[in-house]
Amino acid sequence: MTQPPGRQRRRASLRRRLVAVAIGLVAVVAATMGLVSTLALRGTLVGQLDARLLATSDRAAAFEPRTAPDVGTSADTDADSLPGGLPPALGAPGQSTGTVTVETSGGTVRGGLIDQQGFQQLDATQRADLLAVPADGRPHTVTVADLGTYRVIAHATNGRTLVTGLSMAETTSTVKAYLVGEIIIVVAGLAVAAIAGTALVRREMVPLERVAATAARVSEQPLERGVVTLERVPAQDADDTSEVGQVATALNRMLGHVEAALAARHESETQVRQFVADASHELRTPLASIRGYAELVRRLPEDLPEDVVRSMERVESESVRMTALVEDMLLLARLDAGRSLDRDEVDLAALAVDAVADAHVAGPDHVWHLDVGGSPDDGLGVDLAEQDLEAEPALVVGDEHRLRQVLANLLTNARVHTPPGTTVTVRVRRVDDEVVVQVGDDGPGIAPELAPRLFQRFARGDAARSPGTGSTGLGLAIVDAVVSAHGGRIEVDGTPGATTFTVRLRAAA
Numbered sequence: 001m002t003q004p005p006g007r008q009r010r011r012a013s014l015r016r017r018l019v020a021v022a023i024g025l026v027a028v029v030a031a032t033m034g035l036v037s038t039l040a041l042r043g044t045l046v047g048q049l050d051a052r053l054l055a056t057s058d059r060a061a062a063f064e065p066r067t068a069p070d071v072g073t074s075a076d077t078d079a080d081s082l083p084g085g086l087p088p089a090l091g092a093p094g095q096s097t098g099t100v101t102v103e104t105s106g107g108t109v110r111g112g113l114i115d116q117q118g119f120q121q122l123d124a125t126q127r128a129d130l131l132a133v134p135a136d137g138r139p140h141t142v143t144v145a146d147l148g149t150y151r152v153i154a155h156a157t158n159g160r161t162l163v164t165g166l167s168m169a170e171t172t173s174t175v176k177a178y179l180v181g182e183i184i185i186v187v188a189g190l191a192v193a194a195i196a197g198t199a200l201v202r203r204e205m206v207p208l209e210r211v212a213a214t215a216a217r218v219s220e221q222p223l224e225r226g227v228v229t230l231e232r233v234p235a236q237d238a239d240d241t242s243e244v245g246q247v248a249t250a251l252n253r254m255l256g257h258v259e260a261a262l263a264a265r266h267e268s269e270t271q272v273r274q275f276v277a278d279a280s281h282e283l284r285t286p287l288a289s290i291r292g293y294a295e296l297v298r299r300l301p302e303d304l305p306e307d308v309v310r311s312m313e314r315v316e317s318e319s320v321r322m323t324a325l326v327e328d329m330l331l332l333a334r335l336d337a338g339r340s341l342d343r344d345e346v347d348l349a350a351l352a353v354d355a356v357a358d359a360h361v362a363g364p365d366h367v368w369h370l371d372v373g374g375s376p377d378d379g380l381g382v383d384l385a386e387q388d389l390e391a392e393p394a395l396v397v398g399d400e401h402r403l404r405q406v407l408a409n410l411l412t413n414a415r416v417h418t419p420p421g422t423t424v425t426v427r428v429r430r431v432d433d434e435v436v437v438q439v440g441d442d443g444p445g446i447a448p449e450l451a452p453r454l455f456q457r458f459a460r461g462d463a464a465r466s467p468g469t470g471s472t473g474l475g476l477a478i479v480d481a482v483v484s485a486h487g488g489r490i491e492v493d494g495t496p497g498a499t500t501f502t503v504r505l506r507a508a509a
């Protein structure tokens with residue numbers, strides 16, 4: 001699986017390989033059987049031919065043309081029974097068509113054959129082919145020039161050699177016909193086996209494909225949050241009798257375990273979230289009391305020592321900070337729990353105008369730019385309250401209070417985490433079916449080590465960690481959670497001198 005792509009050989013599908021192996025085995029078995037049966041048939045036929053050959057040879061050897069007293073010494077002894085130049089033995093009674101005979105005696109060599117037309121003489125080459133057979137009285141196979149293959153037997157007795165042969169043409173043609181028939185049957189059988197095998201394997205693979213499809217669908221399901229219900233392989237495919245059924249059962253069991261584990265995780269997450277929400281909620285009242293009492297003490301008509309007044313001021317300011325922190329934690333816990341937000345039509349351009357105005361008051365040492373599409377300002381950091389802004393409405397559906405908080409958090413960051421004199425630009429645009437809000441600054445940028453966990457809770461830069469900055473690291477986590485709860489997304493594009501947070505929300509229809 002993990003081979004480099006160059007060396008990786010594409011493997012055929014299991015279905016194809018199974019069919020190919022089955023067909024290959026059938027072909028080997030059929031070929032072996034065909035070969036053995038053909039050889040057996042040929043052996044039987046040759047055996048029968050040999051039996052006939054022995055009879056023919058015996059008849060030829062026994063045949064003595066009695067008409068001539070000088071038999072075996074003169075060339076014309078058989079002139080009465082056979083045409084001239086033919087061996088007398090060929091004329092023995094009972095010799096069948098296809099018989100060849102060569103006879104040598106006293107330096108004379110005569111050869112002839114019986115065919116459909118009658119007796120024919122053999123030429124010198126044919127005679128030589130036949131005489132090459134050893135005279136051992138056993139049948140041999142010989143190819144005779146222009147005549148074909150013969151089973152031949154040769155005897156040598158008192159200076160006379162008699163070679164008798166029978167044509168194998170019939171045997172050969174029978175074996176050939178048998179072989180052709182066999183090949184046709186085997187090829188047809190293989191074709192049927194291939195079609196039937198493919199259909200069968202395909203049918204058997206269907207449950208496996210269903211199992212794979214289930215696994216693929218489960219793998220595409222989002223599992224990271226919430227209650228997860230996982231699909232299972234249908235019961236009809238999960239019976240333990242077949243191998244596919246065993247795979248399906250194992251997969252179903254695994255999915256069951258995964259579902260149980262995810263449910264347990266969800267349960268514990270819910271408990272933690274509930275605990276944080278409850279704790280935050282419970283802290284609100286005592287914090288309000290602390291703040292109230294501190295304020296009360298500070299405002300007492302009696303002249304209090306100065307360090308008591310300062311301590312009370314600190315108690316008050318810290319309780320304000322802690323209240324904000326508790327509110328943030330409560331908000332995050334509620335957003336985590338999927339608490340539904342208000343769904344009003346909100347004009348982000350108007351919210352941006354307000355937010356920039358507030359930021360301008362809070363950070364008069366920064367240069368604030370606002371670009372809401374309608375009339376971009378002149379970039380001089382003018383008092384926005386006096387500007388005649390004809391912002392193009394950028395409407396989204398959502399929770400106005402939370403969206404204000406998003407802008408406030410981003411603008412506060414641009415003010416708090418950058419030195420005085422930094423230019424901050426807020427842009428609101430409608431792009432296609434989205435409203436895009438961008439908050440950019442030319443400050444020092446986000447520390448690289450912070451970037452990967454910028455939107456995590458309590459993630460903050462080193463400078464923000466120093467006591468007294470009032471930084472908790474929840475601001476961007478809240479921005480992210482609120483934007484996500486609205487179905488939008490937030491990105492940051494950060495290089496020193498150009499940090500831009502981009503929020504995208506679906507525009508109201």
Ligand SMILES: Nc1ncnc2c1ncn2[C@@H]1O[C@H](COP(=O)(O)OP(=O)(O)OP(=O)(O)O)[C@@H](O)[C@H]1O
Nearest residue numbers: 413414417445446460461464471472473474475476
């Ligand atoms: N515009 C910015 N320029 C430089 N650094 C930034 C900017 N915005 C955020 N950061 C860095 O990201 C960190 C996380 O910001 P976040 O708003 O989540 O927390 P915070 O501002 O530190 O605290 P909080 O907003 O809860 O009071 C900050 O501590 C700061 O280091």
Ligand SMILES: [Mg+2]
Nearest residue numbers: 409413475476
């Ligand atoms: Mg912040």
